[in-house]
Amino acid sequence: MMGCGCNDCEEMMQPYLDGVLTDEQVREAKGHLERCPPCDKRFRFELHLRHFVRVAVDEDMPPGLRQKLSSLRST
Amino acid sequence: MTEPTSAEARRLAEVARDRVRFEEEALELSDQVYRVARRLVGSREEAEDLMQDAYARAFRSWQQYQPGTNLRAWLLRILTNLNIDRGRRVQRSPDLQPLEEGDYYLYNRLESTIGDENPDEERVLDRLSQNSIVEALAEVPHDFRDVVVLVDIGEFSYAEAAQILDIPVGTVMSRLHRGRRILKQILADKAVA
Known part of the structure; x- marks a missing residue:
């Protein structure tokens, strides 16, 4: 690929975006992203993709289901 | 037979009130639970079915829910258990081990x-x-x-x-x-x- 060839960075992407890295690792990742536009772009893409996936698969509850669930109440 | 004491009557009234509150809160969350349920199964019909089974079970075993903990997670735990019980595991997806590419x-x-x-x-x-x-x-x-x-x-x-x-x-x-x-x-x- 045409990025930095930095495998560590690719491996770091998910935990970084999930917010589970240590402060030290976050500093390292941020430092790298500032110096490496190809990685930075892929990180931003991933962030947008996650949001897009969430929105794309969103489906409202079918009309009537709420009523059916309510009728299961004991009270 | 003695009349129930007023303390006992008060306790029963409290339980009834807790139950109503539980059911209302669970129903309040049904939209959010459905959004997740819909993607755990293949079709809208299956999701509707699963929701009804899960809510029926939740309303029955409401006293196992610990107030103050995450109710949405509790409901989804019931729902995913039911989904697995439905024999979903039997028709496990074929053992395809997709060639795994990196995150980029x-x-x-x-x-x-x-x-x-x-x-x-x-x-x-x-x-x-x-x-x-x-x-x-x-x-x-x-x-x-x-x-x-x-x-x-x-x-x-x-x-x-x-x-x-x-x-x-x-x-x-x-x-x-x-x-x-x-x-x-x-x-x-x-x-x-």
Whole structure:
């Protein structure tokens, strides 16, 4: 690929975006992203993709289901 | 037979009140629970069915819910258990071990379909349609999909997803990692086909 060839960075992407890295690792990742536009772009893409996936698969509850669930109440 | 004491009557009234409150709160969350449920199964009908079974069971065993804990997670735990009980595991997805690509794979594949040397990431994302995402998610094998749906769609933490599915946190993390990669691989194949 045409990025930095930095495998560590690719491996770091998910935990970084999930917010589970240590402060030290976050500093390292941020430092790298500032110096490496190809990685930075892929990180931003991933962030947008996650949001897009969430929105794309969103489906409202079918009309009537709420009523059916309510009728299961004991009270 | 003596009359119930007033203390006993008060206690019963309190339990009844708690029960009403529980049922109302559970119903309040039904939209959010449905959003997750819909992606755990293949069709809207299945999701509706599963929701009704889950709510019937939740209303029956309401006293097992500990007030103050995450009710949405508690409801989804019941729902995922029912889903697994339904014999879903029997018709396990074939043992396909998809060739696993890295996390940059989707971006690289999509970017290569754009003539530009260095396109914005928004333009790269535009290569994906809403439909392709819905379809791709449905194709991710169950075990991985459950975790991706809970964390990325339901926005549960690793620990909550682990509790809901009754698996260790480490397993949540490894399935999430693989599941997201599998999803991206399927998406890439659909977009570049």
